[in-house]
Amino acid sequence: MILDREVKRLRNKNVSLVKVLWRNHNVEEATWEPEETMKEQYPYMFDSDKNSRKNSLFKGEGIIIS
Template identity: 70%
Template sequence: MVPFEALYGRKCMSPVCWDDNIDAVVLGPQMVQDMVEQVHFIRQKMKAAQDRQKGDADLHHMDIEFEYVSDPSYVLEVVNIELDEALTYAEEPKEILDRKVHKTRNGETILLKVLWSNHNVEEATWEPERQ
């Protein structure tokens, strides 16, 4: 039985099933009560299934433990950055790390890999030479 039929006690009237000959159903108080009970039963089953999935997921996540092992050779370097009144700082190119030529249909563009002040080598960006 499809969920729509389970919830409402009748087949869906979507264009997919218009070719079926469906007799009109007269809804009385008892039929409405039966539908309410079916909906309640289906919701209980769905909630139980969700709780089981959640419980299984919690069990799998509990098995993982993380432990930090300190390494005295790994020391972070403190870098002081001077901020202006608007709490911003100026980014200035510190070093050019690499150079390449990017060819397009309309010509060539020279790109430079720039290391910026207050950034690591991994954060260097490719910039057009004219900038």
């Protein structure tokens, strides 16, 4: 589940990151992962990306994609 997104500036390029809550882990154990890598390995997590604003539940600072 994707909890949040951010863009980090590394020297001369921007890297898009997503905060991932892994199955059977607590929210405190969520990790920041490169968005591009996650899209390659877990494309189903991004299938509803275009509709995520409609289908999202806002909780705290992150977005939970339903």
